Amino acid sequence: MAAAEDLVGNDVVDLDDPDIASSHLRDRFVERVCDPAERARVRSASDPKVLLWTMFAAKEAAYKVLVKLGCAPGFAHRRLGVAADLRSVRFEGVRLRLWIDRRVDGAVHAVASTGARAPLSDVRRVAFTTGGPRADAGVAARRLACVRVARSVGRPAAALAIERAPLEESWDGFGPPVLLCDGRPCPGADVSLSHDGRFVAFAAAIVPEIARRTGASATRSSSRAAPRSPRGSAAWRGGARSRPRGHAAGLRAARSR
Amino acid sequence: MNQQEALDKVVSILKPFVKNTDALASVAMETSILKDLKVNSARLVDVVLEIEDTFGIEVKDEDADKVKTVGDAVKLILANQ
Numbered sequence: 001m002a003a004a005e006d007l008v009g010n011d012v013v014d015l016d017d018p019d020i021a022s023s024h025l026r027d028r029f030v031e032r033v034c035d036p037a038e039r040a041r042v043r044s045a046s047d048p049k050v051l052l053w054t055m056f057a058a059k060e061a062a063y064k065v066l067v068k069l070g071c072a073p074g075f076a077h078r079r080l081g082v083a084a085d086l087r088s089v090r091f092e093g094v095r096l097r098l099w100i101d102r103r104v105d106g107a108v109h110a111v112a113s114t115g116a117r118a119p120l121s122d123v124r125r126v127a128f129t130t131g132g133p134r135a136d137a138g139v140a141a142r143r144l145a146c147v148r149v150a151r152s153v154g155r156p157a158a159a160l161a162i163e164r165a166p167l168e169e170s171w172d173g174f175g176p177p178v179l180l181c182d183g184r185p186c187p188g189a190d191v192s193l194s195h196d197g198r199f200v201a202f203a204a205a206i207v208p209e210i211a212r213r214t215g216a217s218a219t220r221s222s223s224r225a226a227p228r229s230p231r232g233s234a235a236w237r238g239g240a241r242s243r244p245r246g247h248a249a250g251l252r253a254a255r256s257r
Numbered sequence: 258m259n260q261q262e263a264l265d266k267v268v269s270i271l272k273p274f275v276k277n278t279d280a281l282a283s284v285a286m287e288t289s290i291l292k293d294l295k296v297n298s299a300r301l302v303d304v305v306l307e308i309e310d311t312f313g314i315e316v317k318d319e320d321a322d323k324v325k326t327v328g329d330a331v332k333l334i335l336a337n338q
Contacts, residue, residue, distance in 0.1 A: 013299070019274075019297075019299075019300065019303075020299065023303075026306075028306055029302060029303070029306060032302050032305070032306065033302060056299060060298060074318065074319065074322035075301070075305075075318050075319075075321040075322035075324075076318040076319075076322070077302070078318075079318070171289075171291045171292065171325065172289075172291055172292040173289075173292055196297070196299075
C-alpha cells in the first residue's frame with residue numbers, strides 16, 4: 001500500500017490504435033518524445049513500438065505527478081528521462097518511481113508515484129471503440145477507480161466519488177481528480193485517471209488511516225492490484241501550475257532519491 | 258499569409274486528430290485544442306510536427322507549451338513567418 005502523502009499519476013495507451021501504428025518509425029516523432037539514450041533503446045528494441053509507447057505513457061504518468069508537485073515541465077516529453085529498466089522517471093532533480101502494467105492485451109499502463117510502494121491500480125478494456133464517446137470513457141475510469149478503491153478500503157462504491165474542481169489555467173479547465181468519501185475529500189488520498197481508445201485505467205494512493213477508519217483490509221486488496229514491475233521490456237499539458245498545498249514533503253522525498 | 262489563411266490551415270492540420278468532430282463546425286480562434294476539440298495528448302506531438310512541416314518553421318518545446326487554443330497556434334505560425 002502506498003504511504004501517506006504519496007502522489008500518483010497514470011497513463012494508459014491503446015497499442016492497437018491505428019493512429020500510433022507507425023509513430024516508432026518516424027524519426028522526428030521519436031526525437032520529439034525521447035532523449036538520445038531513449039532513442040537508442042527504441043532503435044535496438046525487439047518491439048520498438050511497444051517500448052516507445054511504454055516510455056510515452058511513463059512520461060505522461062510522471063507529468064501528472066510533477067503537476068501536482070508544482071514542477072511540471074510543460075510540453076517537453078524528452079526532458080523526462082525514463083530509466084532503462086522502466087522503474088523510474090527523472091525530471092531535473094526529481095525522481096519518481098514507475099510501474100508498467102502489461103497484463104491487459106493491447107494496452108500499456110504506466111503508474112508513477114512519489115512513493116516507493118506500488119499504488120493501487122487497474123486497467124480495463126471497455127465496450128467502446130477507439131474514437132468512441134469520451135464522456136463515457138471518463139465515467140468508466142471513475143467507476144473503475146471507485147469500485148477498486150471501495151473494495152480496498154471496505155466501503156461501498158456508492159460512498160466514493162471522484163471529482164475535478166474547475167481550474168482555469170489547466171489544459172481542460174479542471175484540476176487533478178480528487179477522491180471523495182461520503183462527499184468529503186479524503187485527506188492524504190491521491191488518485192489519477194486515464195483513458196485511451198478501448199481502455200480505462202486508474203491509480204490511487206490511499207493512506208492506511210483511511211482504511212483503518214473504515215475498518216478495511218486495504219493491504220490484502222491492494223497487493224492483488226499492484227502493477228507488476230517490467231522485466232526486459234502517459235494529459236500532456238496543463239494542470240495546476242502552482243504547487244498544491246501539502247505536497248512539499250512529497251517533493252522533498254522525490255528529490256532525495 | 259494572413260490570419261484566416263493560417264487558421265484554415267491549422268484547422269485542416271487538426272482535423273485528423275480531433276475526437277469531438279462536432280466542435281469543428283464552430284471552430285474559432287478561442288477554441289481549445291484539448292478541451293473543446295478533444296485532441297489526444299499523444300496526437301499533440303503529431304500536430305506540432307505537422308505545423309513544422311506545413312509552415313516550414315521550428316516549434317520549440319517552450320513555444321508548443323503555450324499553444325492551448327487554435328488561435329495560439331495561428332499566432333505562433335504568423336510570428337515565425
